[in-house]
Amino acid sequence: MSAPSNGLEAAPFQPVVIVGGGFAGLTLALKLSRQHPRPPIVLVEPREQFAFLPLLYELLSGELQPWEVAPRYDTLLNSSGISLIKDRVNSINWQSKTVMTASGQNLSYGQLVLATGSKPNDFGIPGVSEHALHFHSLADVSSLRQRLRTVQRLNGNQINGTLPALIIVGAGATGVELACKLADLVEGRVALHLIEQGDQILPLARAFNREQAEASIRQKGIQCHLNARVETMTDNSVTFTGQGRTTTLAHHGLIWTAGTRSSRPTLTPELSETTDRLAVDDSLRSLSIPDCLVIGDLAMHSQADTKTSSWPSTAQVAMQQGEAAAATVMAMRQDQAPKPFHFNDLGEMLSLGKGDATVTGMGLTMAGPLAFNLRRLTYLARLPKASLGLRSAGAWLLSR
Structure with missing residues (x-):
C-alpha cells in the first residue's frame, strides 16, 4: 500500500x-x-543533550561520565549542515x-x-503519575540519584523492624538492569523489591540472558514478586494483588518501568x-x-x-x-521508489550490575566481566558520532 x-x-x-x-x-x-x-x-x-539510554545505568553508578553518555546536540551536529531548533x-x-x-x-x-x-505509561493506576519515579531520561537519573542519597543517609537503620525499601515496578529489561545496578549501589543497606505482572522476568528476552538475570537477582537478594498487579500507590506505600492476596509495602522510592x-x-x-x-x-x-x-x-x-x-x-x-x-x-x-526496511537483529545485551552483563548475539553467548566490557565498548562505538564513541572508549580503557 x-x-x-x-x-x-x-x-x-x-x-x-x-x-x-x-x-x-x-x-x-x-x-x-x-x-x-x-x-x-x-x-x-x-533538549540540550542527547541521552544514550542503554548506558544510563552506568551514568547513575558513576562508571561513565555525562559527556560519554549524554553529549550536547550542538557538539554532535557541529559542521554537519543540520539546522537545530531547540x-x-x-x-x-x-x-x-x-x-x-x-x-x-x-x-x-x-x-x-x-x-x-x-x-x-502509568495505565491510569492511582497515584503513579503523582508519586512514581522513572528511568527514561537524564532528568530521571538526577531524580533517582537524589532519592538514593536520601535513602542512604538512613545508613541501613531499620524502620519498624525492616530496612528502608526501594521498589521497581516492571521486570522488563529496564527494570531488571536497574534493580541489579541499584543492588550494587546500596550494598545491602536498602531492601530492593521487583514487582512484575507476568509469571517471569524478561518475558521477551532470550533464554540464556533470562537465566543469567534470574541468577543475578537471587545472588543480590532482590525480592521478586511475580504475577503481581499494582493497584494503587502513595508517596510512601504501594499496594499490589497476586496469588489470591493483597500486599502493601512501604517504600522510600518507587521507580515505574512497567511500560x-x-x-x-x-x-x-x-x-x-x-x-x-x-x-x-x-x-x-x-x-x-x-x-x-x-x-x-x-x-x-x-x-x-x-x-x-x-x-x-x-x-x-x-x-x-x-x-x-x-x-x-x-x-x-528524487521521485524514485524507496526500498523496504528490514530489521537486522544484532543480538541482546543486558547489564546485571557493576562489572557484570550478559550477551547473546553476534555469534556470542557469554556472561560476566568479559560480557560487561563487550557491551560497554559496543554501545560506545555506536554513539551517533564515532569520534565521541572512540574518545569515550579510550578514556575508559586508560582508567582501567
Missing part, C-alpha cells in the same frame, strides 16, 4: 523537518547530512505542511519525519487512528500523512494482508530505521 498524496509536490529547496532527536531522529539527520547533494535538514529537539513542537498541520513550535515558529517542510519516541506509550504529536486535522502509534508501509512512510515518514517507537508496520505489528522498542531498531529512512527520504525527493 502506498502513502497518500495531497497533490503537492515538494520543491527541492523545501527542507526535511525531523521532529525528535532521539536514536531514530538523530541517526537520520546525521545520515542525511552525508548525502550528495545534501538536502536542507531541520532537526527540532527541545524547541518543542506544539502541532503539525499536515495539509498545509507546516510544523508549529511552542515558541511560535512555523516551519514549512518538503518531507516530514516524526521520531518523537515514547514516554512512561511506555508512544509520544504522538498533535496533528491537524486529527487522524482517525485509535492507537498512539502511526501505521507505516514497508519503507517507513506514513499511510495517513502525505510526504511523511514515521520512525522509532511511534511507528507501527502495516502489512499487505492488513495485519499490523510493531518493531521492538530498542536502540538498534531506531538506529537502523534512521539509516533506512534517510534512503527513503532521498528516494522521495
